[in-house]
Amino acid sequence: MGRDARRALGLVCIMMFAPLSGCFGEEGDGGLIGENDVTVTPETLIGGIFQGLTISADRDLSAFVPYLMMNPDTGFVQNSTVVDLKAGQSVLLTVLAPPRTDTAVVLLGDYGRENWPIRELNESWKTWWERGGYEGKSSQGIKRIVGDNGTLDTVQVSGSNGGAVTPVLLSIMRPEAPGFSEAEGSRHSTGMVDGRTVFNYINVMSDETPDPTDLADGAVGYLDRWAGQGNAAYEDAAQYLIQTMENFGLEVITQRFVYDSLMTGSQNPEAYNICGYRWGEVDRDKWMVFGAHFDIAPPINGGMLDPHIFGRTYGTRVGAYDNTAGTSMVLTVAEAMADHSTRNTMVFCLWSGEEGGKRGSDFWTDYWVKEDNPNVEVTNYVNLDMAGVNWPGGGGAPCGDGHGGGEGNCDPEPQVDPDGYPKDEEVWPMRVYIGPSLDHDVMNQPGMVGLAMWIGSDAIGVEEQMSPLLGEGYDAETWKVDDWMAKDRPEIIVYEDTTARSDHATFQDNLGTVTMGFGGLVDGYWCYHQTCDTVDEMIDWMDTTGKDYGEEHSGTSNLVDALDTITWWATYSFFHLDENPIRNAYLDE
Structure with missing residues (x-):
């Protein structure tokens, strides 16, 4: 059924239910608030950007707008408002x-209305409308909170939804950038952030084109980022990242640290942690951190051999998936957020030494925060590591064109690992992981889980x-795969x-911070920590053309889609967590 047909059916349903609800109808007559009592413009919004939305009333009414918006008095982004x-x-x-x-929806009610129905955590506003959520019979509710000093009202969860409302539906269209075809990722190439920009950063850093004038790695890109080696290539990449963040207008603060080997006692320089700061305008000492490691797996065990031919060893020059992809998402969000005023400080960090045991972030949390900045509270942390080779890709490992190691000339298929991350030959889930959690059978951080679900079900469209x-009800070792299978x-x-x-x-361990992270296929990805961890390999794994899985799109199109999904999810999380940080539930006990 097309959108216009659904909308027409919805209007019929509204008219049918009006005599029963006594609260709304298509026409404004008597005490009813109807769609014709208000004009909302534009009727079509541009997806992924801040824009003006005008609500004009022909009679006294209130309107609930359940989206992120800019507060004109403070300049901060807030979640939802109610206007009279x-x-x-x-x-x-x-x-x-x-x-x-x-x-999108705008909800209408009587002038001065306090309580309003909202959608469930796992549904979009569109699904909420299609099931008749506007009747107010089973929906959750919110209550308006008067804004400070005349600013926009805000909302908070309430036990009452106030009953039925009149929904006004608006369409959303996200344009495609003219410079790209659909196969090149044009579907996700515009907006405040977008997957194509992330993909471009990955390409820049992963460019293997020989450059004999580059004495660091001999390539156009930034390869050989092996922490703990004291190598020039790592230093070169660090300088590129520092300059890039400074160009965004962030204040870049770095920490160079030394690793003491527990086995030999020798010291080894670990290069940089690189963090860009956008200082908070209300509480400078509350930090929201968004991070990814930018070091890659160093060559050991006779590494640097192609696993498609020689079998698996260890080490890579490129590390496109692990973790240039995460690094590129941090850069994309940092660039977009640098121009936004926030209540709390935003910190965008690229860690050193993760492959050697998370040493960079360990140093930063234990020394830079706890010792050098003891007044700081890190309210929340968002992590990007190995994200992008996941849904909407899937349907089988790539074959031909240099692939191998499995049957025929194909890469080995991902296999079910009962005590690992959920995956099989066909489905490679995108993972949104939250912690800390000590119990596999109890939801210990419901606030962060709920936020992830709320964002994913509507804004992210999944x-x-x-x-x-x-x-x-499941064993502690196998519960993730068990529940994944049980839920189809x-x-x-x-x-x-x-x-x-x-x-x-x-x-989690050093600061007790509630974290959210994003990841994809790990142990089932044949090029994990291998020389073949390249952009081309990611594209091949994400290609669904000719597969009996999902929608047919090129590998680039699907990869850009996946990067877009995660980058937007992280961006929305930042806006929500700036307004309402989520604290560790264990600390409230």
């Missing part, structure tokens, strides 16, 4: 239209692919992890 309008009045709001869905995992192998999973294999572990 007398007949003949209008209001202009600066709203961020969701980037990855096609429908309500059909997304499901939370919980280990209740969802393509995006949100879960609390009792183990941590990346830099988020140090924030």
